[in-house]
Amino acid sequence: MRASLDSVTLDQLRLFISVAEQGSFSAAGRQLHRAQSAVSSGVANLESLLGLQLFDRSGHRPALTEVGRTLLSDARKVLDDVSVLGARAANVGQGLELQLRLAVDTICPSGLLIASAKALRDQYPTVSLRVQTEVLDDVAAVVLDRSCQIGISGPVGSDAAGLERRFLAHVAMVPVAAPEHPLATIGRSISHADARSHVQIVISQRVATAADNHGVVSDATWLVADASTKLELVRAGLGWGNLPIDMVQEDLERRRLVRLTLDEWGAEPLLVPLYVITRRGSPPGPAGQWLVRSLPSLSGDCPRLMGAGVS
Structure with a gap:
């Protein structure tokens, strides 16, 4: 039957x-x-x-x-x-979102993203999460056009008109190269002339703006769309570049990458501010508002955000 x-x-x-x-x-x-x-x-x-x-x-x-x-x-x-x-x-x-759309800058440490996802799941198990990786001004752009309700953004574009922003932490960035790269074998602090004569791997957004030149030293640049691709090219010895310490710490410890010291930047890591941004006058729903309030404390649980562990 x-x-x-x-x-x-x-x-x-x-x-x-x-x-x-x-x-x-x-x-x-x-x-x-x-x-x-x-x-x-x-x-x-x-x-x-x-x-x-x-x-x-x-x-x-x-x-x-x-x-x-x-x-x-x-x-x-x-x-x-x-x-x-x-x-x-x-x-x-009751107004709770079915889905929360989060735009994340490619330099955002994976630890912060994972901690945020776990906290959201535990607090609002019925709300699904969509994570969209962007770079530079593109994070602000997708928040402004309502594609995403919340963004985790670096400094570029986060102060755009129409956005509310809240400081989270600093991302420690360090210049690195493969051990066989010429800059890694100089044996001294690298001059501006030395740095500009070698290809620098740079993250670029979809539509080129002045933000693409932020932190650019070299006359020759290769442009990539995300930090992971940048890391792979630097590992392969095809250029040098600045990357978040949480991405390269293991490579530095295993000598797959070498930390560079540039005369004009000094020996300390470059601390890049990270912000949570929302659209002014159009706040997210209850789950999104809870996440915005929780992100500062969640970022405090990611020690490498402040450059801890940099060697």
């Missing part, structure tokens, strides 16, 4: 699960405050609709059949999904 799933009810699934968990129709009735006959009849109707025997009733107590054990997990999942649906519907009715 073909299963008539359109007629299966949530109540029947609850009865099925309760009998399986309690071990008898009478115990399930007590748990659900239902008559034993109503429980037994409901499970029998479910078996009839499915065309399958869920319980073996030949013994003193009903025992799950093999197919019953298989379908029990499916029944539980259906009820769990319905509970999630109900929670989301109730939350949306």
Whole structure:
């Protein structure tokens, strides 16, 4: 007999699960405050609709059949999904977002992003998260055009008109090169003339602006769209560049990269401010507002943001 799933009810699934968990129709009735006959009849109707025997009733107590054990997990999942649906519907009715869209600058430490995602999941489990990686002014642009409700941005573009911003922390940036790169073998602080004569790998946004020249020293540049690609090219010895310390710390420790010291920048890491930004006059919903308030404390749990551990 073909299963008539359109007629299966949530109540029947609850009865099925309760009998399986309690071990008898009478115990399930007590748990659900239902008559034993109503429980037994409901499970029998479910078996009839499915065309399958869920319980073996030949013994003193009903025992799950093999197919019953298989379908029990499916029944539980259906009820769990319905509970999630109900929670989301109730939350949306109260103004809670279905999805939070977050734009993140490519220099944002992965530790901060992971901590933020975990905190959001724990606080608002029904809200999904979409993370969009951008560079420089592009973070502000996608917040302003409402593609994202929140941005984690470096200094460029974060002070644009129409944005609210809140300081989070500093990202420690250091110039690095592969060990075989000529700048890594000089054996002294690197002069401006030395640095400008070698290819510098630079992160560039989709539409070129003056921001693309921020921190550029070399006359020859290779432009990339994200920090990960920049790191791979620097590792390959194809150029040098500034990168967040949390991205290169392991490479420095394993001597896959070498820290450079430039005369004009000095020996200390360059501290780049990181901000959380939102659109002025158009704040995110409850989950987004909670995340904006929580980000400063979450950033405090990422020690390398402030340059700790730089060697």
